[in-house]
Amino acid sequence: MSDLVLEARGVQKVFGEGRTEVRALRAVDLVVQPGEFLALVGPSGSGKTTFLNLAGALDLPTAGTLSVLGRDVASLSRRERAELRLRSLGFVFQAYNLVPVLSARENVEFVLELQGAGRERRRRAHAILEELGLAELADRRPAELSGGQQQRVAVARAVAARPRLVLADEPTANLDGENAETLMHLMRDLRDRHGMTFLFSTHDPRVVDHAVRVVTLVDGTVARDEPHTPERPHEILPRIGKARVGAEG
Amino acid sequence: MENHLILTCIILVTAIILLVVLIGVASAQLASVLERRREFAVLSALGMHGVRLVRVVLAEGVALGLVGALGGLALGGPLAWLLAHRGVDFTRLLGRSYAFGGTVIDPIVYGDFGAWILPETFLVAVVATTLASLYPAWFAARSDPAQALRVAQ
Numbered sequence: 001m002s003d004l005v006l007e008a009r010g011v012q013k014v015f016g017e018g019r020t021e022v023r024a025l026r027a028v029d030l031v032v033q034p035g036e037f038l039a040l041v042g043p044s045g046s047g048k049t050t051f052l053n054l055a056g057a058l059d060l061p062t063a064g065t066l067s068v069l070g071r072d073v074a075s076l077s078r079r080e081r082a083e084l085r086l087r088s089l090g091f092v093f094q095a096y097n098l099v100p101v102l103s104a105r106e107n108v109e110f111v112l113e114l115q116g117a118g119r120e121r122r123r124r125a126h127a128i129l130e131e132l133g134l135a136e137l138a139d140r141r142p143a144e145l146s147g148g149q150q151q152r153v154a155v156a157r158a159v160a161a162r163p164r165l166v167l168a169d170e171p172t173a174n175l176d177g178e179n180a181e182t183l184m185h186l187m188r189d190l191r192d193r194h195g196m197t198f199l200f201s202t203h204d205p206r207v208v209d210h211a212v213r214v215v216t217l218v219d220g221t222v223a224r225d226e227p228h229t230p231e232r233p234h235e236i237l238p239r240i241g242k243a244r245v246g247a248e249g
Numbered sequence: 250m251e252n253h254l255i256l257t258c259i260i261l262v263t264a265i266i267l268l269v270v271l272i273g274v275a276s277a278q279l280a281s282v283l284e285r286r287r288e289f290a291v292l293s294a295l296g297m298h299g300v301r302l303v304r305v306v307l308a309e310g311v312a313l314g315l316v317g318a319l320g321g322l323a324l325g326g327p328l329a330w331l332l333a334h335r336g337v338d339f340t341r342l343l344g345r346s347y348a349f350g351g352t353v354i355d356p357i358v359y360g361d362f363g364a365w366i367l368p369e370t371f372l373v374a375v376v377a378t379t380l381a382s383l384y385p386a387w388f389a390a391r392s393d394p395a396q397a398l399r400v401a402q
Contacts, residue, residue, distance in 0.1 A: 079298045079299065082293065085295065086295070086297075
């Protein structure tokens with residue numbers, strides 16, 4: 001079994017047929033090693049979300065092979081893909097998507113319950129909320145939390161089961177600059193402490209600053225794939241106005 | 250023979266009422282599932298597999314059935330009791346003595362009310378709403394989470 005977290009070879013994704021056909025991904029080749037902190041950038045419609053959905057086993061490629069944690073996604077049944085998501089993948093959504101009727105702690109516990117964590121789930125949920133500085137907010141419901149706090153709870157939910165790969169689709173899109181910074185530091189810390197791999201899409205140059213590697217998608221293909229270091233600042237294309245971005249590596 | 254005919258009519262009317270209820274509950278449940286497609290997609294992304302999603306929707310159906318049965322009994326129970334004990338008087342319409350096909354019919358019509366009404370109401374309501382929830386549950390479990398997330402964005 002491969003040690004790679006993700007291996008995409010010639011991955012294509014086509015939606016619709018005939019006149020309505022849209023080629024979201026044309027031929028993506030990408031290899032992600034364990035512990036990477038990888039930003040997927042590119043203009044709207046470049047295929048970032050589509051690729052994240054494939055990487056999260058939420059969708060299947062039309063052509064090519066995609067291996068997630070050594071398993072060929074296309075060969076898995078629906079149930080096996082759900083099991084892969086439950087045991088090994090974490091998701092952070094742009095719109096937080098917390099369960100509104102549950103408290104922050106219960107939102108985290110919910111995933112652990114799905115995993116069959118039993119009585120220890122409360123202790124584990126509390127531990128992760130404490131690690132992310134959310135212990136005091138544990139009993140609050142999402143409506144009683146700010147956007148930044150909700151997204152931190154969403155990160156706690158995503159990493160509670162110690163997934164090997166965390167996928168975040170524009171996690172800072174609804175956050176102000178300060179909260180976006182806090183969230184990215186939090187994710188970097190989690191990656192450093194637990195060795196989790198993070199793959200996130202973004203349009204935000206401040207978020208790209210935190211990435212160790214930046215992959216640029218344009219028209220469904222990988223246009224650039226390079227390490228992100230202060231010596232090699234990354235240029236983000238179209239939507240954010242070709243701003244040159246400094247980096248901290 | 251006449252009793253048999255009456256029984257057949259009662260069964261037919263009950264079946265039609267049940268069918269209408271089933272279609273009503275199923276369409277309401279389906280609308281609710283469609284409205285919450287994103288929620289189900291998120292649950293699926295978190296790793297909840299199809300069988301569990303089916304259970305969620307069916308549990309809602311059972312809860313709906315129980316609440317419906319309680320509400321139905323609270324509203325319809327006293328009316329059924331009144332119908333059973335006082336009856337509905339059709340004297341003005343039929344006269345004091347009415348015969349049909351050689352059979353004398355009492356112009357005051359009484360309903361039926363007994364202890365059986367509780368278990369029967371609960372059983373019919375819960376079974377009917379659970380059956381009506383089967384298709385919405387299957388629909389929720391088979392929905393494409395990536396598409397649901399895409400559409401909702």
